[in-house]
Amino acid sequence: MARSKIRTIRHELKLTPEEKVRWGAKATSAGLSLNEIRRCVERRTITPIQPEVNRHTAIELGRIGVNLNQLLRAMNTAIASGQHIPNVSEAISVVSEVYKTVKKLQLELNGNKSVTDD
Numbered sequence: 001m002a003r004s005k006i007r008t009i010r011h012e013l014k015l016t017p018e019e020k021v022r023w024g025a026k027a028t029s030a031g032l033s034l035n036e037i038r039r040c041v042e043r044r045t046i047t048p049i050q051p052e053v054n055r056h057t058a059i060e061l062g063r064i065g066v067n068l069n070q071l072l073r074a075m076n077t078a079i080a081s082g083q084h085i086p087n088v089s090e091a092i093s094v095v096s097e098v099y100k101t102v103k104k105l106q107l108e109l110n111g112n113k114s115v116t117d118d
Contacts, residue, residue, distance in 0.1 A: 054109040061106040068099040 015023065027037050075092050078085055085091070 048111060050109065050111050058106045058109040061102050065099060065102045065106065068095055068102065071095050
């Protein structure tokens, strides 16, 4: 038998007077009560704050990704213009895989746990 939730504990949420007015106005404009706003917050997934080293590493991985993308573009442009590059298909494949791995790591460092391989 399912038991209904009865809220018996109060937790004060401190707002400035301006915040209370803004929250109330947002709730009213959405046709919601402040309790309904609370329910929306409860359903929302909140990403934990990532360590600063993760942020810096993700930025560097982004730069690496840009460089890898430029390499891929240069190789594809060379092929399109008829230039012969030995082992170009193997090089494109390797750079593409490294690029995907870099992007995946970047997303994971930013807290995106549901990253899947393409």
